[in-house]
Amino acid sequence: MGARSTGREAALQMLFAVEAGGSSAPRVVATFWRETPGDPEGRAYADEVVVGVAEDLAAVDEAIRKASTNWRLERMARVDRNVLRLGAWELMNRPEVPRAVILDEAVELAKRYGSEESGAFVNGVLDRIAENLGRVDRDR
Known part of the structure; x- marks a missing residue:
């Protein structure tokens, strides 16, 4: 598994913890890495995603709401919601990462954890x- 893949997995775990525990993203990031080893590149990417999602949460959630016409964000499973936040943030902020890679990685995380x-x-x-x-x- 590549650095970004492991970073995405760590980011999902941290996003889940932020939402479940009500702690701030920086606090969850700091706590997570005290307990979980990670390679520097994957760790940096995970941190960027978690902080980015937290900072852009309103825009990220709005993009999800617009795209999920039959599901209210609040009614989605927590894992699905946070995988969507991770993927939506990447689509919005990482133009250098191919769309197909973002979608494939998100789908794999959803299958693994959802x-x-x-x-x-x-x-x-x-x-x-x-x-x-x-x-x-x-x-394409």
Whole structure:
């Protein structure tokens, strides 16, 4: 697993902890790394994502709301919601990362940590977010 992949996995765990525990993103980041080893590149990416999602939460959640017409954000499973936040933030802020990579990584996280339907749900919502943002891979 590459550095960004492990970083995304750590970011998901931290985003989940931020939401579940009500602690600030910087506090969760500091606590997480005291208890969990991580390679420097993956760790830096995870920290950037977690802090970025926290800072841009209103815009990220609005993008998810617009793309998930049949699901209210508050009613989504916590894992799915946080995978979507991670993926939406990347789509909004990391143009150098191909759309397909962001979606594939998010789907894998959803499958690993979510329900049986999570992968398809996350894929559909993130695909709509990418379209709404005009994110098209060059080879598409």
